[in-house]
Amino acid sequence: MDFSAEELNFISDLFKPEDQEVKPNHKLTLQSSVPAGIAHLLSNASLTLLAKVAHYQLWFPLDLKIDPSGVINPVLSAPEVIDTKGTQRSWRWSELNIKSEGFYIESISSTGIFLKPLKDNSRLGSMKNVQFTLPNEEYISIDIEPIRQNKSGMAARITRINSGKEQLRTYLFEEHKRQYSALYENGKLVNEIR
Numbered sequence: 378m379d380f381s382a383e384e385l386n387f388i389s390d391l392f393k394p395e396d397q398e399v400k401p402n403h404k405l406t407l408q409s410s411v412p413a414g415i416a417h418l419l420s421n422a423s424l425t426l427l428a429k430v431a432h433y434q435l436w437f438p439l440d441l442k443i444d445p446s447g448v449i450n451p452v453l454s455a456p457e458v459i460d461t462k463g464t465q466r467s468w469r470w471s472e473l474n475i476k477s478e479g480f481y482i483e484s485i486s487s488t489g490i491f492l493k494p495l496k497d498n499s500r501l502g503s504m505k506n507v508q509f510t511l512p513n514e515e516y517i518s519i520d521i522e523p524i525r526q527n528k529s530g531m532a533a534r535i536t537r538i539n540s541g542k543e544q545l546r547t548y549l550f551e552e553h554k555r556q557y558s559a560l561y562e563n564g565k566l567v568n569e570i571r
Contacts (some may be wrong), residue, residue, distance in 0.1 A: 430560045434459040455547035457487060477509035483530060487546055490521060493530035511548045517541035
């Protein structure tokens with residue numbers, strides 16, 4: 378294969394060392410805001426952080442808030458507390474101090490509830506919605522599906538939290554911290570979340 382003189386000159390020019398100093402043409406750009414496409418994704422993201430304390434998992438909801446200047450601020454909410462051994466339900470205590478009418482809440486989590494009637498109340502098994510007030514005066518309304526019932530009360534699955542989802546999770550987390558305070562002694566993070 379023969380190259381013409383022009384082609385040979387072109388190829389040799391490509392590999393010829395440059396004698397003159399080349400000044401780089403770099404630009405440094407700084408954006409003070411998050412691009413709209415990414416901002417939309419971040420503000421609508423459903424993120425969770427996992428922390429492990431003893432045999433409990435704490436699933437913290439994480440929201441990314443973008444202020445008017447474009448700075449991203451992470452906001453942690455109270456976590457969902459999960460017992461990984463499944464031996465002790467962290468939401469069962471002798472005094473939950475939850476105000477309700479016609480029933481006593483013996484245990485509650487974000488997924489289930491155990492109700493005891495305050496008096497002989499046959500309508501307990503037909504309940505589909507339960508309202509109550511937490512000790513901090515937060516109102517909670519949930520839809521339930523009865524699982525089992527006996528003379529001591531009714532266990533039900535929570536099918537929907539109509540109002541007070543964040544407040545219920547915060548209450549359960551605060552009760553867990555109170556009941557198992559030794560687990561949280563060195564935990565600065567959990568004391569800052571409220």
